[in-house]
Amino acid sequence: MIPVTGFEGAKVAVLGLGRSGFATARALREGGAEPVCWDDNPGARARAEVEGFVCRDLLKAGAFDDIASLVVSPGIPHLYPKPNPVIRAAMVAGVPVDNDIGLFFRSVATRGWERFDQAPRIVAVTGSNGKSTTVALLHHILQEAGRESQLAGNIGRGVLDIDPPGSGGIVVLELSSYQTDLARALTPDVAVFTNLSPDHLDRHAGMGGYFAAKRRLFAEGGPDRAIIGVDEDEGLYLAGQLAEASSDDRVIRVSASQKLTGPGWQVFARKGFLSEYRKGRQAASIDLRQMQGLPGAHNHQNACAAYAAARALGLAPRLIEDALASYPGLPHRSQTIATHAGVRYVNDSKATNLDSAVKALSAFDNIRWICGGLEKDGGLEALRGQTGKVRKAYVIGREAAGFAMQLDVEAEVCITMAEAVARASAEAETGDTVLLAPAAASFDQYDNFEQRGEDFIAEVAKLRG
Template identity: 70%
Template sequence: MIPVQGYRGKRVAVLGLGRSGLSAARALRAGGADSVVWDDNEAARIRAQEAGFTPEDLARSGAMDGLAALIVSPGIAHLYPAPHRGVAAALEAGVPVDNDIGLFFRSLATAEWENFDKTPRVVAVTGSNGKSTTAALIHHVLCMAGRESQLAGNIGRGVLDIDPPGDGGVVVLELSSYQTDLARALTPDIAVFTNLSADHLDRHAGPGGYFAAKRRLFAEGGPDRAIIGVDEPEGRFLANQLSEGSGDDRVIRVASGHVQDRSGWLILARKGFLSEWRKGRQVASVDLRDIAGLPGVHNHQNACAAYAAARCLGISPKVIGQAFHDFAGLPHRSQPVGEKNGVRFINDSKATNAASAAKALSAFRNIRWICGGLEKEGGLDPVVPYLGNVAKAYVIGREAAGFALHLAAIPHEVCTTMTVAVDRAVAEACPGDVVLLAPAAASFDQYDNFEVRGMDFIAEVGRHVNA
């Protein structure tokens, strides 16, 4: 645990008692603060009571009196589309609002660090798609290289639940826009921006607010190294703002396809190969084509970002390449879950928006595509260029018929449930086909989260593969 510094003897409230909220409450208590907690969900309040906390409604009159800070969990709106009533009360009362990420950065360094030969480092990864795989891959490379590493944030453990890093230790964080938007302290040593596509627009009042939330990690964090995916305009803009010129190697650009300017530090993914360029010269390369845990161009881009971070931490290209080949991939992200009669089954339940689904569709051919769910703003335009890879779509979700209206250009079938979708895809699949779950939608109309949706797919596939 990372005990929170700066609040000893003070009263601090925690709003939202999921994984990060309870972690923050415990870390505040460990640092000597008096933790006040609340969640609108009764079951969450009961769990907090079992952990030794006394819930107090933070929206009641006078609840903000004497508070030093309000710590808000990521799932709770603090500005758009409207602040939670507890947050609104804090804003009205002038109580500082923060989150567990802000507490982490203000509390990580201790006096013990003065005795270390190497100061611990923090690598923070954000972006719309690929940040989980990128963060996990960085962590994997570090472990394979014999370096102390911990994975936390939006993946792995809560940031305040990790152990204090030792001499030369590295903490790898995956950070969502909800987390970067609110944190009052953001000071990573290395920051990674994978890409940007339409997502969470209601929480950020549109694409500008969404990009601004991601940009805070760089503009306010001031990392020593910034690794920026530049395939989209936002990435190119961010890299331009952070760089003093094309030769400024504090900014490492990650790209796929043609890049005209190679005078700086560039990591390029093309035709299945990763190449590292420094000052106009190629200095290293890694063959990514046969790495089972990193299928498709999108994962090759993730590999480039992870490679750049590992290079910043002093790991050699040879060691990084060896570690890539040992990477098994993450659950629910282009995850192979079975094969029978020449038909492969791939679980990409994490493809919760159209842009991430498009990347999955680009990675395979002859696809039996299981899609649908709670549709997000922005529509399905990103998948259109890859519909030629789809033999047929099988649409799930409570509003499957409405979702299917976007798929008029390809054969499709309204299935509603995962059971029916998998049964129909298996019945019609031919050797060489790929049955792919890449929903291009949120899961909350039928499932608690994308993990539960992915596990349902795996279970349905198992009925056929193991029959």
């Protein structure tokens, strides 16, 4: 646990008692604060009271009179589409609003670090797609190198629930736009921006607000080294904003679509090969094509970002290459779960937006595509012209018929995962890939994308039963 500092003897309100909320309350108490908790769910409040936490309705008059700060769980909107009533009440009362990420950055460094041979370092990764794979891949590389590494944030453990890092220890954080948007402290040693595509636009009032939330990771604290995906204009702009000159190697530019040139530090992937250039000279080259845990150009972008972060932390190219080759992949992200009768079954349930689905569709051939779910803002126009490798789509979800009508490929309305897997497998031929890449959120039928992926895995398992 990371005890929260700076609130000794003060009352701090905690709104939302999910995983991060409970970890925050415990870390505040460990640091000498008095947590005051609230959640609309009576069951969550009951669990908090069992742990000895005080619960208070934060919408009652005077609820913030003795509160020093309000700490908010990431899923609770603080501004758009409109502020949660509790958060608005705090703002009206002049009470600062923060989240667990902000508390982590203000609390993780302690005087004990002065005794370490090497100070711990924090790597934070944000972007639209590939964050989870990038951080998991970097964590794997560090572990293979024998370095102390902990994975936290939007993946793994809550940031305040991890162990205090030891000498030379590294904490690898996945941070969503919800987390970077509100944190009052953001001071990583290495910050990574993977890419940007439309997502969560209602929460950020459009693409400008969405990018601004991501940009805060680089603008607020000024990382020692920034790794920027430059395949979109926003990444190009961000890299230009951070670099003092084209040769400034505090910025490492990353691409999965183009060769990068110039006197600076670049890492890019082309035709399945990762290349590192520095000061105009090639420093390393790695063949990614046969690495089973990293299929497709989108995973090659993730490999470039993780490779660049590992290099920024001082690891040698050959060591990183060996670790990339042994990376097993993450569940629900281009995860091959079975090969049956010559047909490959791939679970990419995490492909919840159009951009991630397009990348999944480009990674495989002869695709029987299972898609559909809770459609996000903007429709499916971005999928047009991207389905050349798709033999047929099998559409799930409560609005499957409407979803199917927007596709530019033959589509069958299946509604349920069971029907989609059964129909796709019945029609699949040797050499085909049955790919779950929904291009939609899961909440019309499932609690989360993980549950949707597990349902796919279960239905595929029945084919062998």
